[in-house]
Amino acid sequence: MLLALMGGKALTATELSLEAGTTAQTASSHLAKLVSGDLLLVRKQGRHKYFQLHNYEVAQMLEGLLNMSANKKPIEVPTGPKDPSLRNARVCYDHLAGKIGVDLYSSLVSNNYLYDNKDTALLTDSGKQLFSAFGVNLQELEQKKRPLCKACLDWSERKSHLGGSLGKWVLDEILSNKWAEREPDSRVLRFCDTGLNQLKSKYKMA
Amino acid sequence: MLLALMGGKALTATELSLEAGTTAQTASSHLAKLVSGDLLLVRKQGRHKYFQLHNYEVAQMLEGLLNMSANKKPIEVPTGPKDPSLRNARVCYDHLAGKIGVDLYSSLVSNNYLYDNKDTALLTDSGKQLFSAFGVNLQELEQKKRPLCKACLDWSERKSHLGGSLGKWVLDEILSNKWAEREPDSRVLRFCDTGLNQLKSKYKMA
DNA sequence: CCGATGCTTCGATGTGCATCGAAGCATAAG
DNA sequence: CTTATGCTTCGATGCACATCGAAGCATCGG
Incomplete structure (x- = not known):
């Protein structure tokens, strides 16, 4: 999920759960932890919750982790309408x-x-x-x-x-x-x- | 243990286990994983095994993680004789x-x-x-x-x-x-x- | 007002993994 | 040689935590 958010876009909880391949409940608990740990911040907009990386330091930290791991590319999540x-x-x-x-x-x-x-x-x-x-x-x-x-x-x-x-x-x-x-x-x-x-x-x- | 190794010194398995507050066996298994994951490299010298960070990227990655965590200071492990x-x-x-x-x-x-x-x-x-x-x-x-x-x-x-x-x-x-x-x-x-x-x-x- | 959607809370389940004791192997020291 | 030290392997134990179903709450759209 953090990887998906590396694109700079804010994503909803459901989008992130799909990305992670888990149910909404699981994603919700993880996202709550990430928020309470100040890795993410939330914007509540109506019934949606948009998550994004908390600041540049987080992105930098993830960057470092990505450097170590095998698949290095951040993920692009398609959002919004096709039109x-x-x-x-x-x-x-x-x-x-x-x-x-x-x-x-x-x-x-x-x-x-x-x-x-x-x-x-x-x-x-x-x-x-x-x-x-x-x-x-x-x-x-x-x-x-x-x-x-x-x-x-x-x-x-x-x-x-x-x-x-x-x-x-x-x-x-x-x-x-x-x-x-x-x-x-x-x-x-x-x-x-x-x-x-x-x-x-x-x-x-x- | 990684934190202790951030000082740039190479440390033995026992020193690292003391640092981590675990037994030698536990430390050994963790260190083996870290080595196989290319985070650390080992130098075997007689009956001692000296561990150190694998390269600069690892240090950079840890740097990023430290930025996020509460206690920011790398640990200085005293080594060798006092004389x-x-x-x-x-x-x-x-x-x-x-x-x-x-x-x-x-x-x-x-x-x-x-x-x-x-x-x-x-x-x-x-x-x-x-x-x-x-x-x-x-x-x-x-x-x-x-x-x-x-x-x-x-x-x-x-x-x-x-x-x-x-x-x-x-x-x-x-x-x-x-x-x-x-x-x-x-x-x-x-x-x-x-x-x-x-x-x-x-x-x-x- | 009603159904649909997005998200969260609660509770139960299972498994992965850290941990350590005991034993084994290699090296160093006497 | 024997003893001590450093480290690893094996095996057993127990806990922590991810996971998901079900139910609940809020919001949107009609």
């Missing part, structure tokens, strides 16, 4: 998900606009400046019950994308600018070329 | 042992005069040049049954010092030059200051 367009960009409730959403999130983090702490996400000072300059009324959003930023675990990518009221604002902007449009009866978001470029330049995505 | 002069320099059969012997050996290796392969030691080409220039008749020594060079595990330091006929030659030279003299009824070698300096400069010891 490529659904994997690429889609709506998660009211915010952007899929590969593009994850890319956006990691850009915000690497450009120091967003502080990522696994479960939570916080706007940095320069992040607040950025979105204020975009015309976002941060004070108004912060007064609501709903958190401004949320690290939401992406279904297909298994990494964080941006949720919360700010995530909603981003998606609203994408739709109102016609950078992308929703497919009817589907969660798929279809970006047009110019729209995608606009998004990328606006958020300094690689 | 400081005995630890510093002594005779091992007919060659130099103790701290100075180990230092000499590692100098030869780091200056590329000697090729160290854990159990065995071989003179490199430049090593052959060096000792030939010192007046050693290598061809004569190589014809004897006894190996020219031997990596002999040091009792107190638990690292290699130089044995074999070349090791004997080195000690003979030390004694004939009066760089050191043997204490009566003891294996202690007592170097004089100038003698030690001569030795160090001759073999480019740090």
